[in-house]
Amino acid sequence: MAIWDFVKDAGKSVFGKAEAAEAKPAPAPAAGKAPQDPETTRKVAALKAELRALNLDKDDVHLTLRGGDTVKIESKGADRETLEKLILAVGNIEGIAKVEADLPEAGVEAGKAPVFHTVKKGETLSAIAKAYLGSASKYNAIFEANRPMLTDPDKIYPGQTLRIPQE
Template sequence: MAFWDFVKDAGKSVFGSEAEAAPAPQAAPAETAPSETDRKVAALKAELKNLGLTAKDVHLTLRGGDTIIISGKARDQETLEKLVVALGNIKGIARVEVADDTSTETPAPAGAKPVFHTVQKGETLSAIAKRYLGNANSYHQIFEANKPMLSDPDKIYPGQTLRIPQA
């Protein structure tokens, strides 16, 4: 199983507040109400759908409240890496694991390992591009590799994890 750690307190909030999650007094009996885990998995799936990263053969499991496990079959390695980054950059998620039985329809090149970078205070995409790609003007490659999670190359934040494209 491959795994990546993320900054749990950084990222987009999709789970809502505890007050929003609390059942109303007239709520259905507990046996029919979704569990907190089910509610969080549904919120994660909704976020992936909003980003256009859904796949019917990819399954999510939440363990311990802050670890998400991806299993099943993704379209390709790029999509799988985007799933890891999209899920890991959600506030409250500390770790994303890819189960050993996870595969892609298009196999990754032999020996290819995903490269991720956690943004530090004061960093820019240009600085990150210079570090990993050797040219600050290659920042657009990192921006494109992180779409649709990024909508503007100037809007990155400390604690955010970015996917670094490999040549």
């Protein structure tokens, strides 16, 4: 199981206020599983809702929140590209510091880790493309590799982690 670090205080805010969730009853735990506290249940539901909004929440995606800021992603059917997008979608949520997942090896050189880049203040997709892909004009390849999380190539922010496509 690999672990990726993210900037905990950067990213999309999806958790909202705990008080807003108090009116909602927590769902019953699955058979054989220990019950989660209401706050953990609320946060996992918010993460799943974000994945649904990005059309990344397939039936076999399972999220486990540990320690309040570490998410374990499990999916038997996701290909490597989809799993990398799941890692980024969850990791780029404000309040998430680490994401754990097993990446499938199919189609990729064995043991080769994905290339992720954390955006620094003042960076653009063009500058990142020049650094990783050798040409600023290849910024669209990075943009496309991060869809649907990115909706505009000009809307990246410091602390955001991006997937760099392998050529």
